[in-house]
Amino acid sequence: MRTPDPTLDRRALLRRTGGGLALLVLGPVAAAVEGCGKKALSCVDTAGLSFADAQTRVTLQYVDRALDPAKPCRTCRHFRTAGEAACGGCEVVKGPINPGGGCQSWAART
Ligand code: SF4
Known part of the structure; x- marks a missing residue:
């Protein structure tokens, strides 16, 4: 057995x-x-962007959550806020921008 x-x-x-x-x-x-x-804020819809603007997001490696926590979009000189709970804008990267997002063109405010 x-x-x-x-x-x-x-x-x-x-x-x-x-x-x-x-x-x-x-x-x-x-x-x-x-x-x-x-629910986490998502600012990744690029449906309304031109090909060139969408490509800029890719080229500058925009991400919805900053890879460097010390450099989120909310602290970047190019960021235009719409409030912490909404997607803002950016002078460099077109389309919706997450306040907690980030890209290669982050620049400190002066
Ligand atoms: S330049 Fe980059 S880091 Fe600065 S606000 Fe625009 S997307 Fe965010």
């Missing part, structure tokens, strides 16, 4: 795969949500 292999216990297997599956499914959702269920 075979003795059950403790490493193949169904509960343990479900726990392991269920946990991994939950991370796989809920990870991106959790990343899009900040704090107490507040």
Whole structure:
């Protein structure tokens, strides 16, 4: 008679795969949500931009969340705010700009 292999216990297997599956499914959702269920501001819609303006975003490596936390758009001289909870604008990079975003053309205010 075979003795059950403790490493193949169904509960343990479900726990392991269920946990991994939950991370796989809920990870991106959790990343899009900040704090107490507040949805993160997204300023990535470039549908209304010309090809050249959209290309500038790519060339200057605009991202919706600054790679350098010390240099977010909200502190850049080129940023035009529409409030902290709304997409603003930029003199250099056209289209919606996240106050927490960033790009290669960040410049300190003088
Ligand atoms: S130049 Fe770059 S860092 Fe500055 S506001 Fe525009 S997109 Fe943000």
